[in-house]
Amino acid sequence: MARKKPTEPAAAAPRGPLRLHIPEPSARPGEQPDFSNIKVPPAGKLKRPPLNAREPELRDYADALIRVLDDDARAVGDWDPQLDAETLRRGLRDMLLTRTFDDRMLRVQRQGKTSFYMKSTGEEAVAIAQAYALDPDDMLFPSYRQQGLLVARGHSLVEMMCQIFNNTRDRLKGRQLPIMYSVREKNFFSISGNLGTQYPQAVGWAMASAMKGGTRIAASWVGEGTTAEADFHYALTFASVYQAPVILNVVNNQYAISSFQGFAGGERATFAARAIGYGVPGLRVDGNDFLAVYAATKWAADRARSNGGPTLIELFTYRAAAHSTSDDPSAYRPQDESNSWPLGDPVERLKQHLIALGEWDEARHAALTQELDERVKADLKEAESYGTLSTSPASPKTMFEDVFKEVPAHLVKQRQEMGY
């Protein structure tokens, strides 16, 4: 091999021109949806590792896709959590209730009764199955797209609607944008409008639980787009260093408003793989597979509870609806793209599974659909009776409270200036 003077430009390497790579999704409006780049491995192939497996032994799970429900809607393989039929039916109901609630609230917003709404359509399995896999006293630090967590924990829909309406029964006193819930008695943390901030907070909460020798663990959720924020890195670093009992979930629904997941790094690696560099297990899961989501979350929860430390779970799913009522996806993705999503719809897949088990049928499903629709309508009626944003909001008198524990002199003065 020729000996080269190192300070000369490397003869071996071509000298540019350099090019900047700009990520590009597989299809844009007007084009055919194209998910050919998404590999869908068969269900049931992966082993469920022991709870005490060390991270290096788990690396394959970050690039794999944990799936339980096969194409015939049967639960197969080592990851099958073997949930009883009653639980599965409850899961189906809670997912459907979440979807029904979302559809109704969207209409309500369109009617101008509130200013804003965000649906979780297509992602219901994430919130419902994960809530089931956690204990009721585990602390949840969600983003704005896990309303299903509240449904799964049996929170009052009327209360949720009252927040959305900022009406006289809004426990957040009219202060928050619709859906920015906070429900302490359900161990559901206050949703922040600033992306990702809840992630290190969840780790801190979990560290506190461990400091105190408690038994409760924490779970938090961010979208794949939010993984680019500093808080994602802080959370993983602190969780790794102190081995905090926390489950850090990345809901990869393919989009961050208009930006496909390539702009968060998805062209180069999975989001589960981010865990590897912190020595944290990373599990990549079919987010539309209720059973797989439950099983992976249960594994992570049991591991955390037994002082096994944190787990990062990527929930691979698809945002079927618009980002929010302020968004129109037809401007940046093919109109009917969601129909081509290779992992199907979580409600439909669980429904088919129950039918395959002989525990469900179309007639019961139709009845359930109608029942839930009526329930939501009834709840809505009650909630509206307490007012809507366009009618009477909670009293402005309260707007100077809770800035501090006690209202300080300068805020008393300002309240008086306002005439209250």
Place this chain on the structure above:
Amino acid sequence: MARKKPTEPAAAAPRGPLRLHIPEPSARPGEQPDFSNIKVPPAGKLKRPPLNAREPELRDYADALIRVLDDDARAVGDWDPQLDAETLRRGLRDMLLTRTFDDRMLRVQRQGKTSFYMKSTGEEAVAIAQAYALDPDDMLFPSYRQQGLLVARGHSLVEMMCQIFNNTRDRLKGRQLPIMYSVREKNFFSISGNLGTQYPQAVGWAMASAMKGGTRIAASWVGEGTTAEADFHYALTFASVYQAPVILNVVNNQYAISSFQGFAGGERATFAARAIGYGVPGLRVDGNDFLAVYAATKWAADRARSNGGPTLIELFTYRAAAHSTSDDPSAYRPQDESNSWPLGDPVERLKQHLIALGEWDEARHAALTQELDERVKADLKEAESYGTLSTSPASPKTMFEDVFKEVPAHLVKQRQEMGY
């Protein structure tokens, strides 16, 4: 397998008590240094992968340790860059010059002629070998511990001293803490006092070079402790998304002031492994092996230059001196720990290699040592003739300049108030 109700506490998992893990170094003051946990693989075993290898094929390099110099000080294996003897002697000289400069400046600070100093003792191979592996027009975004980059690029030591003294020849006009150099003509970026900020800046610079179809690449350095900062994550995310032609170096010298690398996550994974989650190659290198550092950096530079995108390099080394003149390591680590560092000293190892090659001997080494010592003394004499911090600093008149390109009215007014 018993069917369980999922919302019950998981019978399987023990219910606490949870424990918080606090990282603990292997030895504290008064104890014997203990590096038994550090695995030192034999030199020359690893293959040098093709420049176009994709990240998944490179994962082993993040957990390995690229080494070229074996225990007999011979260059072995695929990674041997085969540098000629002249270059090796120059490398030895530049490393030694850097060390001589550091030792002298420490004394100068102790004499009260300036306020502060930071040495790079034990880490000289990082800056010198990496500077050699890059082209002179490549842009460097260093931390405060790569003064060797300036030495390798032939920057005037007198100029560096003038900055350290904040004297009349200080090109930074007395504004900066000693060693916070900025040397545009050497493509050496302004050192920031805020850790890590240069990392995304280097990526942005590299993105610009790629946008413009240029040929120049960027390189940046942070310590292992700094990897916990947001800017580390931003840099890797943007470098991955846009495949920026940049080399991101993590100098793992085992300590961040008093905190051993376990507080940055080092107990759970290597710092090179951080790259994996971004789909970026991560190379872990023996940072005290001049040839290994050169070879790995050259590989990353050639890769970047040929539009292969970014590389993360962990330089595994040891901070032999105090963090800075404000620090006393005897308060947090065993007194003689550096002597037990399993990867030896970079100057000594290159010296022995040259001797083994028959290209060097003790007499020449002694002569070189004395020559450099005299050179530094002479330079110091000149620099001091332009003043020291304790004598005449640059003129305060300039302190209102460069806040903005033109001095705005309010600063003119303030300057006049000051009497200038």
Place this chain on the structure above:
Amino acid sequence: MATMNMIQAINSALDVMLGRDDNVVIFGEDVGYFGGVFRATAGLQKKHGKTRVFDTPIAEGGILGTAIGMGVYGLRPVAEIQFADYIYPAFDQLVSEAARLRYRSGGEYFAPITVRAPCGGGIFGGQTHSQSPEGVFTHVCGLKTVMPSNPYDAKGLLIAAIEDDDPVMFFEPKRIYNGPFDGHHDRPLQPWSKFPQSEVPEGYYRIDLGKAAIARAGSDVTVLAYGTMVHVCLAAVEEAGVDGEVIDLRSLLPIDVDAIVASVKKTGRCVIVHEATRTSGFGAELSALVQEHCFHHLEAPIERVTGWDTPYPHAFEWHYFPGPQRVIPALQRVMEN
């Protein structure tokens, strides 16, 4: 000349600069293919290409950190922060880097970046889509801070900001993107097309940073405002029947002290209005400046009318927003003295 609303004027400024200077690049969350959540960059990627106008990861600190690096290379980055409320993750790169680089490097390096951020309330955005953080940046030496109040100024000031070799914070009051809002939320919004400031040249022109504009000449009281509040104050003086001189600051730093002082020395009275929270807001600096320069001319205490010292409460938007109902009494109080 064309008729433009504020978004169109901003889009036009960006388009003109992309065309004039190959070193201008534009990026931010959703600004590329989609054209921005407020459409400020609509059509620009298609026209100028993917490496001139592109989307970024959701990392404000990364956006501005890389912007600084691009600026060091020689580009003129124009970064969008989707909402001013989301600028805080980038605070360190702004304060410790963009603002300090020229100084600490003795002028060797600098950050010629422009940071665009929609700010202010009045759109039922709740507390994280309504903030006015401009005051904080005026405390950071090395940053310039600008806020236009109409399409003509928006384009001219944005072009000047992009051409400026110092980092410029360019805040866009989103409430007036489509029309000048005077605080009467119960009345239909008048589109910009009905106002002369919507007459905007299609080509290049600049309005130098640091010069205020007299939005309305008057002799009774000097009213200092910027952004949306200019329109609120114009309505308020009319309705109060006070001959107020409304000064549109346009640039907060550098600040046009001469224009302010000349007016207050003439009127002897001063009311300061901004939407940001009161305590330590930019109104405090304005008040201090006025009393320092005009102490012996002041016939009444300087009044500040501002957002309350609370987060912006979603349901109580109109109780929070400092509209005419709060500016008028202040005008009357200073006139009584």
Place this chain on the structure above:
Amino acid sequence: MATMNMIQAINSALDVMLGRDDNVVIFGEDVGYFGGVFRATAGLQKKHGKTRVFDTPIAEGGILGTAIGMGVYGLRPVAEIQFADYIYPAFDQLVSEAARLRYRSGGEYFAPITVRAPCGGGIFGGQTHSQSPEGVFTHVCGLKTVMPSNPYDAKGLLIAAIEDDDPVMFFEPKRIYNGPFDGHHDRPLQPWSKFPQSEVPEGYYRIDLGKAAIARAGSDVTVLAYGTMVHVCLAAVEEAGVDGEVIDLRSLLPIDVDAIVASVKKTGRCVIVHEATRTSGFGAELSALVQEHCFHHLEAPIERVTGWDTPYPHAFEWHYFPGPQRVIPALQRVMEN
């Protein structure tokens, strides 16, 4: 009673609170085994254990993000930011989270955290070890901001801050850790032991946040200061031969308006002194408050003596630092009027 310098008083406050309340935890960069770069936490890990006092990764945003989570669990985290200059990476967690949590959750959640940060110059720390960012935090509704000027206050205020259920920014003027510095850098530093404020009870006591102290009673002019500047102002009034009333604010938010107003109404004159940069610094808010409350009592313009609007230049520390040589002329100017 014991004789303590400011570091010892802070260490004592932390020790007392760790002993009184199992929920108090202390962490930050190098604060655990090593005891902090300024030794404020020396000995505390050994005494109270590794899970009560521990080191953290170098990530200010992570430190405060996790602190908020711990606070939500029910702990009382006391986090150290090694230098106030390094607080900016945590800005979003402070502004968008700690300060907003109680409000946005309708009182369901809150962040009872204390953030300790050494601030200010005078130690040749250069521009990134000398900053005084307190003013920025006073603009953020939901945060309390405190800065003590002596050992006795430091301990009492820190204990009150830790017990406070709201987030408190606790800034420690590092220049006076060992002794009160009056700006005469050419004279030997007097240790705290020579001053009565070094007489500090070993046990528990608190000084409520929001109450100013009269550092020196006087009738000619009111001098508003906090932190190191209190000592500079005390020296300045003596040397100027002016009977100045020096008010040590101690707490910037909440601010003791009554104490300020009572004094200015008495003296009719006011000089405001801080080390932070001038434009939009807390002095601006103080100036605005004083003229709003005391307009008709003021006999001279309010003067601000502050750090210049530049970064803190290493070699020109004493040209930058607002010492007696700058306070005295200001006192004389206001007295001339």
